[in-house]
Amino acid sequence: MRIVDLNLDLNNIKMKPTRDGYGEGLVAAAEKNPDIIALGADITASVRVDWFRDRFPERFIGIGIAEQNQMGIAAGLSLAGKIPFVTNYGVFLAGRSWDQIRTTVCYANLNVKLGGAHGGISVGPDGATHQALEEISIMRCLPNMRVIVPADSIETRKAAMAAAEIYGPVYIRFGREKVPCITSEDTPFEFGKAYCVREGTDAAIIACGVMVYESLVAAEALAKEGISVMVINNHTVKPLDAETLIEAAEKTGAVVTAEEHQAAGGMGSAVLEMLAQNCPVPAKMIGVMDRFGESGDPGVLMKEFGLVSSNIAAAVKEVIKMKK
């Protein structure tokens, strides 16, 4: 298990939206590789693809509001050796063009990259229609698809760059709001490799996205009560890093998964499906519990939907009780 010391002061942390990291990563990848093309879907600036468009106007192709067609265009570009990045709000990207992703992109293992913006309840005021809460489930069940849910903006940039280097479809999930920057330039990011951001012995929290930060806050609070909690940044939901996750379960004997997504079918499901067959331990899931989102302030919604550190800490206590 790789252990990474983040050297964090949880009370003094820089905030930045993960969509900014995606926009930066796309430009950085495109500077290295002239085959990278970005497709626009009329929300170009909102998903930070305007940075690519302004830097490489000749490699930007606007498609308008037509998600299914956009995916097909990307498939056609990839068949000619291009590396198209299709970026859209996750609900429309994964949902509206799911069949195109399945039958055209994944079945043939085409080299198409999917940037899924506006992931999670923290999209806020736009409400349920725009809060992607199901993409991890419906992407990870597709053969050949890879799924990354980076923890912060810096990691999202690295994930976008890594996706460009992998042959085949990759889905990168990121969000709208500013979230804590918990990693740094020096933090090692390796596709498919989870890492431990806090060591502990009583339970392991396996988290992705902004929930890694919430888990660290929960672990800090629990430490004051004498409970020692490991936190894993499980940024790659598919393929899972089974080795690291099994080691975490073996060392602590209890697991809490935490994600800003439906608990059904998401990252936690992926982890627990695997652990149930390899290292069954008591487990609890933190996620959205089979309900649609609502409009509201992102912070209020995260609390209302049970996605903050106090919820994670409570789940850790419950799961430790289940060990006995």
Added chain:
Amino acid sequence: MQRRMTREQLRDKTRQLRVSILKMLYEAGSGHPGGSLSAIDVMAVLYHNVMKHDPNNPGWPERDRFFLSKGHACPALYAVLADCGYFSIDTLKNLRKYGCILQGHPCMRHTPGVEVSAGSLGQGLSIAAGNALAAKLDNKAYRVYCLMGDGELQEGQIWEAAMTAGHYKLDNLCGIVDYNGLQIDGKVEDVMNINPLKEKWEAFNWNVVETDGHDVLKLEEAFSRADSCKSKPTVIIAHTVKGKGVSFMENNPSWHGAAPDKDQLASALAELGA
């Protein structure tokens, strides 16, 4: 590259290809004869007299591309590809069987010469348009063809793609509509009318050529007109007969997705002089 065929050679070729289609469907015990027989002349003309391609080098970067959007007509595509030499004719008898490179609907990872997997209708024109866009970006001279069904035009994505191809003036793209007038539930105009068709494509900024989809010379001329049209994509509305060449299959929607039995095969082959 294949040698160009004369009208008589092409006609004989399409007759042989129809025989291949019927035999492979009989062996498979399932599949789609109606739309394969309506589309075979278009494919034969493309592969023998229009497209630049090399069966010994399916990935040749300069080749013209053919995207079969109505994936269920793959028996026609398989017959043509085998005839060109992409794989052995013998393979055809294992269509739809476990382990065969010929899947029930086309799979590019299984079959040499198949440009993209298809089977979920409405997707091919977007893929073809994306491929044509890539050719424009790279200043490549290859042309891109996409065969669609007429019932398939009920899919909204086709029109999203049509809008894109018109918008980007993809004159290296040529769509073909296999306009046989029938779909599984009956006549296209009764199930969900797609007319007026010519005007629709024109309204999406396409050049439209209408022709007899079974007349090999007229088809060749239509492809030549598509090639010479600049600043617009061209669609060829190929007027066809579903089940063409086998009297009891012609214009009968129940032959959309049913394989002939032994007696039906014999009588079909007799009609085709095989």
